[in-house]
Amino acid sequence: AQKITQTQPGMFVQEKEAVTLDCTYDTSDPSYGLFWYKQPSSGEMIFLIYQGSYDQQNATEGRYSLNFQKARKSANLVISASQLGDSAMYFCAMRVTGSNYKLTFGKGTLLTVNP
Amino acid sequence: SQTIHQWPATLVQPVGSPLSLECTVEGTSNPNLYWYRQAAGRGLQLLFYSVGIGQISSEVPQNLSASRPQDRQFILSSKKLLLSDSGFYLCAWSSRQGGNQPQHFGDGTRLSIL
Numbered sequence: 001a002q003k004i005t006q007t008q009p010g011m012f013v014q015e016k017e018a019v020t021l022d023c024t025y026d027t028s029d030p031s032y033g034l035f036w037y038k039q040p041s042s043g044e045m046i047f048l049i050y051q052g053s054y055d056q057q058n059a060t061e062g063r064y065s066l067n068f069q070k071a072r073k074s075a076n077l078v079i080s081a082s083q084l085g086d087s088a089m090y091f092c093a094m095r096v097t098g099s100n101y102k103l104t105f106g107k108g109t110l111l112t113v114n115p
Numbered sequence: 116s117q118t119i120h121q122w123p124a125t126l127v128q129p130v131g132s133p134l135s136l137e138c139t140v141e142g143t144s145n146p147n148l149y150w151y152r153q154a155a156g157r158g159l160q161l162l163f164y165s166v167g168i169g170q171i172s173s174e175v176p177q178n179l180s181a182s183r184p185q186d187r188q189f190i191l192s193s194k195k196l197l198l199s200d201s202g203f204y205l206c207a208w209s210s211r212q213g214g215n216q217p218q219h220f221g222d223g224t225r226l227s228i229l
Contacts, residue, residue, distance in 0.1 A: 033214050043203060045159075045220035052215055091158060100166055101147050101209050102174075103218055107158040 002027045004092050004106035011111050013082045021077040021109045023092030031097035034075040036066070039089040051075055087113045117142035121206045121221030129229050134193040136224050138206030141187065146208040148189040149218060150181055153203040165189060201228045
């Protein structure tokens with residue numbers, strides 16, 4: 001069975017600084033994808049970034065980058081130059097190939113950006 | 116561009132009453148569709164998913180059911196709501212074009228059972 005673990009219930013960061021949100025995963029399938037979503041207090045889930053298990057380079061999308069360490073089964077999200085609007089819940093999720101595109105989500109990390 | 120609509124945004128229902136939440140997708144065809152529930156301060160739990168009209172897979176036994184009467188319409192229902200059905204319900208869709216396609220979510224429905 002697939003499992004996603006986010007060990008940080010809450011994180012604080014100063015505006016304009018970088019922050020890393022941890023995510024570890026467990027699967028025996030060699031082909032999988034990892035996703036990060038942002039959920040503001042309004043509730044909608046916003047897709048941020050994707051990393052495939054066979055991707056050679058770490059994914060980047062603007063201020064978001066994914067620190068993918070396959071041997072350690074970790075896929076940490078790095079947010080550079082934090083902004084007040086980054087305050088939200090962040091969820092890591094995994095999709096295993098052949099699973100009808102189902103996602104397994106972690107419990108999330110609440111990020112608070114301080115001015 | 117593709118959009119997903121989910122309604123209502125907020126719903127307060129008495130215990131034992133029926134439920135119908137609707138989700139529609141525009142701008143794509145043959146999407147995979149999903150219903151999730153999120154308890155307060157917790158992650159998302161997949162309730163149902165559908166890969167085509169009339170094809171519904173249930174992930175957890177519960178008081179709810181789902182239907183897909185049209186390609187881009189997904190409905191979550193209950194005949195008699197329980198207190199434990201309270202939560203935040205999210206509908207999502209994804210393309211079948213590859214495993215790197217993310218799921219895209221609606222704005223959600225906050226359901227309170229009294």
